[in-house]
Structure formats: C-alpha cells, structure tokens
Amino acid sequence: MTIATDIAYLAFNYEDVGRAENFYKDFGLVTSERTSEATYMRGADGQRYCFIARKGGRPGLACVGMRASNMDALRTAATLPGASAVETLQRPGGGYGVRMASPDGIPFELVYGIETVEPLPPLEPLKVNHGQHRPRKGVWQRPGLEHARALRLGHCALTTNNYAANAAWLESHFGMRPSDVLYDGSKDNALGGFFHCTGGEEWTDHHTIALFPGEPGPHHTSFEVQDFDSQFIANRYLTSRGWQPLWGVGRHVLGSQVFDYWFDPEGNVAEHFTDGDLVPPELQPEFHQVSDDSLAQWGPPMQVIDFIRRKGVST
Ligand SMILES: [Fe+2]
Structure with a gap:
C-alpha cells in the first residue's frame, strides 16, 4: 500500500485562464508563476502551488495531486495496476509523480519532491473576548474589507455513483480511511464519506x-482561512466583487468547518473553511443517515439534493 500525507494540488482546465486567476486572487490565492500552459497559484504556506489553472483542454477538473512523504512511496505506487512509471514533473518546482486514475476515471497524481517556498507572512490569529476569558484589552476589533488570505489547500470533494469502489481505491492507493460515512437506510448502503490521510502527522x-453521491466528477475545492472574521470578510468581499455564491456562511456538522461556497467563472465550486476538526489517523468511522440535518449546524437552509447538484442559497 502507498501512503499519502496530504493533498498537494488540484488542476482545472479553463477556457479563460485569466478570468479564473482573477477569481482565485479575489478568493485569496496568490499567483506563484505563469507559464505558456498554465497559471500556478499558492496559499500562504510553503507549498509552491496548490492550484493549477490550465489553458485549454476539456473544461473542468484535470487532476487531483496527492503528496507522498518519500520516493519509495512513488516506486510502490508505480507497481499498482494502471499506474504510470515514476516520472519527472514538468512544472515549476520540479519533483516526481506517478499518474493513475480513480475507478470513476478521475486523474490522480501521487507526487514527491516539489520545491517548497518561503511561507508568506502570517496573519495574526484573531484575539477574541469570550465571556469568562477576555484577553483583548484596549485593542479594537476593526478588520478592513479585503480578500481572504488562503492559508492552504485543505480538501476536495468528488461525486460518485460507486462509493464502495472509490472508498476501497482511496485506501489501497493512498492509505486513506473514512472519518464519517453517509448511508441511506442501512449501514451497508453507504453513499458517501469523508476520508483522512494516515501517513502524515x-x-x-x-x-x-x-x-458524495452523484454523477462522477468534482464537487468542490476547499481552502483554509485564518478565522471567523477572515471567513465573513471574505464572503462580503467576494460579494462586493460580483462573484456568484453557492452557500454560506454556515458551520458543517461532519468536520465542523465554518464554510462558504462560491462558483468560479467557469462553474467550478470553491470553498473557504476555518475551524475544521482534527482527527487521529487511527480514528474509527462513525456512520450517519443522509439527511438535510447532516449538512450544517447553522447557516442558510440547504437540502442535500441541492447541495449535491450545487444549486444554492446564499442568504
Ligand atoms: Fe468542503
């Protein structure tokens, strides 16, 4: 089995890469570099890129990149059925990768050795006065309206009509395990799940x-921001810039993240999140009946069927 430590990047094909770059800059990413084929964007962490906007090709998701902790993992991955040999990545920052495809035909790459960069200066964590603990004395809480600063790529969600095969594939190819599983009727009718990495921290x-259940494809891409104020200010900023919201701000049940979702200019969905749950790699999954109540603890109303179809409400 090969083990992935984290998600590394997502690549999407665009008809208009410049407009996609404008959206993701407003969303909080920073342009790392442009080549004749693609624009590479980063968060504030030390990864050289976490989002690739590629010119041309069939619009939509082009690849999910997963990170390995060493070259041996890549050599092992190259022995899996349908996997490529270990290849040199022809992208800024170099590195090595093995290409493969999920049971639904979604391209994945397991990568190692991409050069890192200096992290961007961190935002100060929000100092909050709570009822019994009030550390903010004589300092005003007046953040200005600005785009978010995305810290890192956190996760992606995919839709599938074959949960069992894809869940087994994530485990056999990346060592991923479910934290929570969604079922309909009985636990042996699993329709979706949330998978964590077991090879990292x-x-x-x-x-x-x-x-998530649905026709095979991407559902959303998610980037972490610093805190609640960053989340709400980013929401207001994206509204002021005229971008189209899908849903939020709210707080999820499974994973606990505070979230909001936006459409990029070619209809892909991007999420900001903050205050997500952390789990130990050996966590045993919990099982949950799919219901509208499983989506959010608070936030604008949303039905599961509309969320899966990415048909939203934002107020
Ligand atoms: Fe998400």
Whole structure:
C-alpha cells in the first residue's frame, strides 16, 4: 500500500485562464508563476502551488495531486495496476509523480519532491473576548474589507455513483480511511464519506477527500482561512466583487468547518473553511443517515439534493 500525507494540488482546465486567476486572487490565492500552459497559484504556506489553472483542454477538473512523504512511496505506487512509471514533473518546482486514475476515471497524481517556498507572512490569529476569558484589552476589533488570505489547500470533494469502489481505491492507493460515512437506510448502503490521510502527522484533517453521491466528477475545492472574521470578510468581499455564491456562511456538522461556497467563472465550486476538526489517523468511522440535518449546524437552509447538484442559497 502507498501512503499519502496530504493533498498537494488540484488542476482545472479553463477556457479563460485569466478570468479564473482573477477569481482565485479575489478568493485569496496568490499567483506563484505563469507559464505558456498554465497559471500556478499558492496559499500562504510553503507549498509552491496548490492550484493549477490550465489553458485549454476539456473544461473542468484535470487532476487531483496527492503528496507522498518519500520516493519509495512513488516506486510502490508505480507497481499498482494502471499506474504510470515514476516520472519527472514538468512544472515549476520540479519533483516526481506517478499518474493513475480513480475507478470513476478521475486523474490522480501521487507526487514527491516539489520545491517548497518561503511561507508568506502570517496573519495574526484573531484575539477574541469570550465571556469568562477576555484577553483583548484596549485593542479594537476593526478588520478592513479585503480578500481572504488562503492559508492552504485543505480538501476536495468528488461525486460518485460507486462509493464502495472509490472508498476501497482511496485506501489501497493512498492509505486513506473514512472519518464519517453517509448511508441511506442501512449501514451497508453507504453513499458517501469523508476520508483522512494516515501517513502524515499525529493529528490530521477530518477529511482531505470527500465522496458524495452523484454523477462522477468534482464537487468542490476547499481552502483554509485564518478565522471567523477572515471567513465573513471574505464572503462580503467576494460579494462586493460580483462573484456568484453557492452557500454560506454556515458551520458543517461532519468536520465542523465554518464554510462558504462560491462558483468560479467557469462553474467550478470553491470553498473557504476555518475551524475544521482534527482527527487521529487511527480514528474509527462513525456512520450517519443522509439527511438535510447532516449538512450544517447553522447557516442558510440547504437540502442535500441541492447541495449535491450545487444549486444554492446564499442568504
Ligand atoms: Fe468542503
């Protein structure tokens, strides 16, 4: 089995890369570099890029990049059925990768050795006065209206009509395990799930890849922001810039993230999140009946069927 430590990047094909870049800059990413084929964008962490907007090709998701912790993982991955040999990545920052495809035919790459960069200066965490703990004395809470600063790529969600095959594939190819599983009627009728990585830190994101029921394809891409104010200000900023919201701001149930979702200019959905759950890699999954109540603890109303179809409400 090969083990992935985290998600590395997502690549999408665009008819108009410049307009996509404008959206993701407003969304909080920073342009890392442009080549004749693509624009590479980063968050504030030390990864050289986490989002690739490619020119041309069939519009939509082009690839999900997963990170390995060493070259041996890539050599092992190259022995899996349908996988490529270990290849040199022809992108800024170099590195090595193995190409493969999910049971639904979605291209994945397991990568290692991409050069890192200096992290961008961090935002100060929001200092909050709570009822019994009030550390903010004589300092005003007056953040200005500005785009978010995306810290990092957190996860992506995919839709599938074959949960079982894709769940097994995520485990066999990347060592991923479910944190929470969604079923309809009985537990042996699983329709979706939230998968965490097992190859990285002592604590890891509740989900790095999520599977939702639906026609095979991408559902959304999610980037972490610093705190609640960053989230709400970013929401207002994107509204002021005329971009189209899907849903939010609210707080999820499974994963607990505070969220909001937006359409990029070619209809792909991007999410900001903050305050997500961390889980130990050995976590055993919980099972949940799919219901509208499983989506959010608070926020604008949303039905599961509309969320899956990416038909939203934003107020
Ligand atoms: Fe998400």
